[in-house]
Each structure stands twice: as structure tokens, then as C-alpha cells.
Amino acid sequence: MTTTQSDTAISVRELRQAYGDFEAVRGISFTVSPGELFALLGTNGAGKTTTIETLEGFRRPTGGSVRVFGVDPFGQPAALRPRVNAVLQHSGVFEELTVAETIELARDLAADPLGTDAVLETVSLADKAGVAVRQLSGGQKRRLDLGLAILTRPEVLFLDEPTTGMDPEMRRETWRIIGDQVADGVAVLLTTHYLEEAERLADRLAIMHRGEVRVEGTLAGVVAERGDRIGFRLPDRVRSEDLPRLPGAELAIDVREGVPWAVYTVTGAEVASRAHRALGPLLAWAQERGTTLERLELRGASLEDVFLAVADGSLSEIPGN
């Protein structure tokens, strides 16, 4: 007998979740497929953890519905237990046990788990097997959390800020482990405050703000809505109206360090080439006038731009996916 593989591992439809009069989640919807990593981003208090807790079966939705492999996680938690696991917001293990004891305990509580040595090797804690959990660093504890989550060979993984407290090297190694899980067909729902993490790992993402999904789509799709930026210090004796019009670009005059800057925001559907098409005419204009564009910079649109726009409220509608 085999488990049935649905096209959709996680389905969230018009989910609402309220604490008394306060509505923490306001009608959000998204899906995650097997072998896909969906990143749920947002400011503190945006409703990310509440959403995950609902999917984990700890909260009954106030409105809407959530399903994991078609099962209501609050109503039928037992049906999902062997198929789901999670890394919680912070470490949730007995600090008095050793690393090896912790893994052995988790193995004994699970059906068909990975081997202890395999888990220790995967999360690079083999040399800490005999060490009490309380003696591990914050990053090592997060690695242990991840090891415990993958130990049960889940089909759905909820990762709530899994790399918090890790150094850059450890974080990259953790990304590799998560990537391996996704490549192995696991559906992963990730929340993180590290936007680079989402950029590296996410197949699709959503940015939440005040309980609502404000942006959703692929990284490229989300970023395409924001423009690339070409900026330079406004040359002496050049007025803004003297500056050239560039294809697909809007000009704005900014003030940085007390001096005026010209900033072109370049948009367009062809994300890969739009900055290049705008930069050519600008350089030609400067050469023709014999003007040097001091501190010229070109910055592609980033997830951070989108995130900050959502956070400050200037981006409040879902652009086309």
C-alpha cells in the first residue's frame, strides 16, 4: 500500500484566525505542492506563525479552511502525524538529554525513522552526540531541531525561522539540507526574516502584512513589479529637466548626503534586459555632453524592495502572479 500523493500538499483558502476581537489572519489563500518550497514572509506580527500553527493543527480556523493532503489538521490530526513535521520558532527539546539521547527518543517515537548516525551526519552534529543539549550553541540547537524534523521522513515540513542564530556558513549548509528535502519531493512551508534565504530557497513566496497576503508569486514575478534603479550624483550645472528620458524609466530627484541625486526607476516586462536598455542611452547622453556620472550605480530590483514597500504600506495590492 502506498500513500496517495495529491497535487496539492498544503491548501489554505480564505483562512481567518482571530484572538478575541483581534484578527491576526484575514482571509489568506495559498497552496504548496509536493517538491515545492513556499516562503511566507512578513513583518513581526504579520500572522505567519499563526498560519503555521493552524496548519500544524494547533488552532481551529475562525474562518476559511486549511487542508494538508486534503485532511483537516485540527479535526483529524492523527491522520497526518506520520506525514508532517516541523521546526518550531525556537528549540523544543529536553535540555537535560544529550544530543544522541534526543535523537534516539525521537526515533523511538516515530514510524520508520532515519538512523541516528545518518541524522547526526546530515546536521553535522556527530561530534556533539554525547553533549547535553543545553551546552549547544543556538545555531547547533537549530540544527538539532532540523535533524529531528527530517528524522521522521515527513512529506510536509513547516520551518518557522529555521536558521535563526546560525552563522553564515551553518546557514548555507542548512539551506543545502532544506534544498535536498525539496528535491526529494517534500512540500516545505518556510517562514524567515532572512530575505536572502527566501531568495535562495523559495519556488514561490508570499509577503504578509497585518494578517493579509499583500504579494504572492514567484521571486521573479514579485520582483518584476518593482523597478531596477539607476542612480548617480546630479552633475554640476545640470538641471533635472536637462536629463535624458530613458526607455521605460521614471526619473526622480533625491537628496543623499546633502547633494541632489538623479534616480531612474526602470520597469518593464523583460526584467533581464530592461536596465541594460535604459543604461545605454544614459551613457551616450553623458558622453555626448562630456559629463561624468559620478558614483553611478545600478541596482536590480530585489525582494527587499518589495518587502519594504509592503511593510511601509506603499504596496498594498497583490500584483499579478
Next chain:
Amino acid sequence: MAAPTTSAPAPRTRPARAAVSTVRQALRLTRTEFTLFHRYRMALYVAVLPAVFLLPLFSTEPAEVLPGVDAAALALTQFFAMAAMTVGVVHVSNVYAARREQLVLKRMRVSGVTPAALFGATTLSVLGVVVLQSAAVVAFMGAGLDALPVDPVLLVLSIVLVTVVMSLLGAALTRFARNAESAQMMAMVPFLVLLAASGFFIPLEVLPEPVALVLGFLPMVPAIELAKSAYFGYDLFSGTADAVPATGPDLWIAAAPSLLVLAVWVALVAYLLRFFQWDPRGAR
């Protein structure tokens, strides 16, 4: 790492896996509970606390309150329920509040451990400690006071029931504690109330009848009366003054109301655990 794309790898077809049974999980967690009990220094202090309450008994003069029953021996039988209450209410509420705060309980749940396995393991571990404590007291009473239980089955049953009640009550009480520190304070309230209502300090005989009747519906009084009666083979459920020898079926029939009260308490605290909070944010 993964380039942004909507094309996902083909999902692996996984063999169906049955979850580990609740009983197996509970037994495995019980083993860990004993390890942790040994490593929690505070738990060891809690384990010896009931003995402190009984120290004054050793300074009492020998006196026969019933034919063949010494006053100190009779009082010592209160230890069983006291031990269950101390380890159950105080220890369990402390560790459960701490584990909830540290997300240990939530981690267990999300890994597939059932609530019944968690509460069952805690109860079994507390029962193990209480049984060890009780065995030590029985050994002492046998060797020092020449008193062994007349009805050991009824005695063990009373110890099991009161331990289950207290252990589950300790877990249920964490609903009202924000963290481990507040749980320590909060646990003292039911502890002191149950202690005061146990008849340990103030015999029920000297209380007004309605008060004594009400206290009889709290778990400590029936548990202590069961232990005393089972240990010495007397029907002590109406007080020492009215005690009559009783063994076998007569003793069990006399014990039935007290057993029923404890059984109702087991059901009540088990029901209260439906409202248990699994994480500090109030998720259930």
C-alpha cells in the same frame, strides 16, 4: 540553490506508515521521564518533601488507637496520598509549564506524539516514584512497627487512583500558569488547599459535619481513608471512632464510595486536559 521556478520535482511515492501506538510512545516517554526526573535536581527535592511532613510522627508516644493499630502507624498511611499530591501537583505543574514555555510539548505533538502518550508517560513516571516512596514506607512500617497491609490490592489501587488524579491535575493546572515561575507559585494554592482538606492537620471528626462531608468529595480524604482501611483491615470510612474490622468483600464494599469519588476525579481531570495549552501563545 533553487532558482525561482514553479516546476517542482516529481513527488516521491512513499510507503504508508502507521504511527507508533500511543501505548508504545507512552512507555518510551516514561523511560525518558525517569531519566529526566533523575537529572532534575528540583524533582528529587520534591520527592523527599512528603517525608518531611511525617517527621513529627516519630516523636509521638506509642498509643493504640484501634486494637493492634498504633497511632503513628495509622498516621504514616497518610504518606501515600501526600506523596502522590506532592509529586503529582507540584512537580508535574512545574515541569509541564517549563516544557510548554520551551516548546518541548509542542515539538512532541507536531512530531506525532499523542496527548494521551504524553500525559500517560508523566502519570506512569509519577506513579513509579510514588510507588517507590510507598514501598519504602511499607518496608519501614513492616520492619519498625510490625505492620503490613491487610489488603495490599486495595492499597495499591488507592495509590494508583490518587496518583493519576494528582498527576493529571498538575498538568491541567498549567492552563492557569503563564510560565514555569508562575507555575511554582500557582501550584502551591491547590497543594495547600488539598493538604488542609486532607484531614492530616485537622481530623475530620472535629470539623462540622457539612464541612467534613464536602471534604470527603475532594480527592485527598477518600485516598487517605482507603489507604488506612486497606492497610489495617478496618472500615475507617466513617472515622476512627466508628471503625469496625473489615476484610475481603466487606472492606471493598465499604471502600466503594471512596473509590467512586476518586474515579470521578480521574474523569474530571482527564476532561480538563481537553483545555490544555500546548504552547505559550495559547495554541491547543
